[in-house]
Amino acid sequence: MTSWTALLGTTRRRLVAAGTVVVLALAVLLAVLLPGDEPVTRPTADPTPTTASASPAVPDAPPETPAATFPTTVAAAVVDEVDVFAGPDAGAAPVQSLDAGDQLSGQLTFVVDSQQGDWLQVQLPTRPNGSTGWVRAADMSLTSHDYSIEVRLAEHRMLVRQADAVLLDTPVGVGAADAPTPGGTYYLKELLQPPDPDGGYGPYAYGLSGFSTVFTSYSGGEGVIGIHGTDAPETVGTDVSDGCIRVTNEVVRQMVEDIGLPLGTRVTITA
Numbered sequence: 001m002t003s004w005t006a007l008l009g010t011t012r013r014r015l016v017a018a019g020t021v022v023v024l025a026l027a028v029l030l031a032v033l034l035p036g037d038e039p040v041t042r043p044t045a046d047p048t049p050t051t052a053s054a055s056p057a058v059p060d061a062p063p064e065t066p067a068a069t070f071p072t073t074v075a076a077a078v079v080d081e082v083d084v085f086a087g088p089d090a091g092a093a094p095v096q097s098l099d100a101g102d103q104l105s106g107q108l109t110f111v112v113d114s115q116q117g118d119w120l121q122v123q124l125p126t127r128p129n130g131s132t133g134w135v136r137a138a139d140m141s142l143t144s145h146d147y148s149i150e151v152r153l154a155e156h157r158m159l160v161r162q163a164d165a166v167l168l169d170t171p172v173g174v175g176a177a178d179a180p181t182p183g184g185t186y187y188l189k190e191l192l193q194p195p196d197p198d199g200g201y202g203p204y205a206y207g208l209s210g211f212s213t214v215f216t217s218y219s220g221g222e223g224v225i226g227i228h229g230t231d232a233p234e235t236v237g238t239d240v241s242d243g244c245i246r247v248t249n250e251v252v253r254q255m256v257e258d259i260g261l262p263l264g265t266r267v268t269i270t271a
Contacts, residue, residue, distance in 0.1 A: 071144035071145055072144060072145055072146065072147070073112040073142055073144050074110070074112065074144065074263065074264030075109070075111075075112050075135070075142055075264075076110075076141045076143070077100060077107070077141075078140065079139045080099065080101065081097050081098070082097065082098045082100075082108055083097050084134065084135055085119075085133060088116045088117065088119035090118075096126070098125075098126070103125075103190060105192065107190065107263075109190070109263045109264055110140070111187045111209075111264050113132060115137065118138065120134065120135050120140060123209060129182060129184050130184060130185070145262045145265070146163045147160070147161065147259075147265045148160075148161050148265060148266045148268070149161075149261075149265055149266065149267040150267075150268050151174070151181070151245055151268070151269045151270070152270055153180075156172055156236075156238065157170070157171060157172060158171075158245065160255065160259060160261070162259075170247060170248075172245050172247055173235050173236045173239075173241055173247075174245060175239065175241050175244070176240060179241070180213075180214070180239075181225065181244070182210060182212065182269065183269045183270055184210055184269055185267070185268050186209045186225075186266075186267045186268075186269070187209050187263075188209075189207050189208060189263060190207040191205075191206055191256065192206075198249075200230065200232075201228045201230070202248075203249055203252060203253055204229060204253065204256045205226050205229070206228065206255075208224065208225045208267055210267075210269075211224055211225065212224075212225060212243040214242075214243065215242065215243070218242065225244050225245070226245070227247065228244060228245075228252060229252040229253075230247070236248055245269075
């Protein structure tokens, strides 16, 4: 069986220094990437996704930077299982528990919305999209950064920023009409390295905290959306994928190896 390597850092230099790699089964791969042979499951209710229009030319000048608050605070779990609570109440029972072993990377990462004493309100990498909950600060290691990603579906365009500076402005492939990329605000939750850098997913794939609104399962996974490379660069700039954001291999290498986008980078997807 083909396997993937999960990268628990950002740049290649940091990965080598940390020496952290995990071998992953392709049967539970980051889902909603490219069409596969495995069956997929659609929800019983009709989804209400945002569809993308035909691709216009990408403008030469970058747009104005949308309002954002920096730095972004990122919480990486230092325990294998994280209890999630409805509020900052030590006497309450958790509403759910998240297991790091269920993530392809073996790491649970969250974006922090607020802190109250010993508690953190965080964005959750769970269904439904946009879920939040409270976790114990003692279970987390906190870092911060000022990176963000904006994806404009109708324009087939992605901008990577550091604070107000545009570092990357590039065309992207997005979901096809029957499997659209869901709009919303997510974050990069993991970084994966496919075994074949020239294969369908390119040399790197970021897993996002969001999920397809069409597929409830995909190739043994949960329908996670992602940003990844491709062996078909001519499809970048079109409605082509099963929900993921497709970039050229050169671009995804730039994101990982040159920019070094950290986990917890916010990803805003708009129509």
